[in-house]
Amino acid sequence: xxxxxxxxxxxxxxxxxxxxxxxxxxxxxxxxxxxxxxxxxxxxxxxxxxxxxxxxxxxxxxxxxxxxxxxxxxxxxxxxxxxxxxxxxxxxxxxxxxxxxxxxxxx
Numbered sequence: 167x168x169x170x171x172x173x174x175x176x177x178x179x180x181x182x183x184x185x186x187x188x189x190x191x192x193x194x195x196x197x198x199x200x201x202x203x204x205x206x207x208x209x210x211x212x213x214x215x216x217x218x219x220x221x222x223x224x225x226x227x228x229x230x231x232x233x234x235x236x237x238x239x240x241x242x243x244x245x246x247x248x249x250x251x252x253x254x255x256x257x258x259x260x261x262x263x264x265x266x267x268x269x270x271x272x273x
């Protein structure tokens with residue numbers, strides 16, 4: 167299992183919780199909740215500002231692991247998660263640096 171490259175994460179990176187929790191009210195007003203997932207999962211949106219060399223590192227990693235499970239250590243909590251790519255990296259090119267957005271889905 168490959169580890170996500172250690173590239174600097176930018177402000178604006180996000181962690182989103184995915185949960186199928188659903189609550190409904192019965193005819194008497196009581197609440198009934200249900201969930202089919204055994205646990206909540208996370209979606210990570212990682213933003214980078216990369217030079218040409220680091221962008222090449224990320225592209226090589228993506229091409230080699232785009233369909234595989236990988237590990238990623240999330241800097242805000244220091245926990246390592248098993249993830250897959252949710253979509254290809256998205257690029258916004260500047261004159262020298264490139265803004266990159268990567269979506270990883272916890273398995």
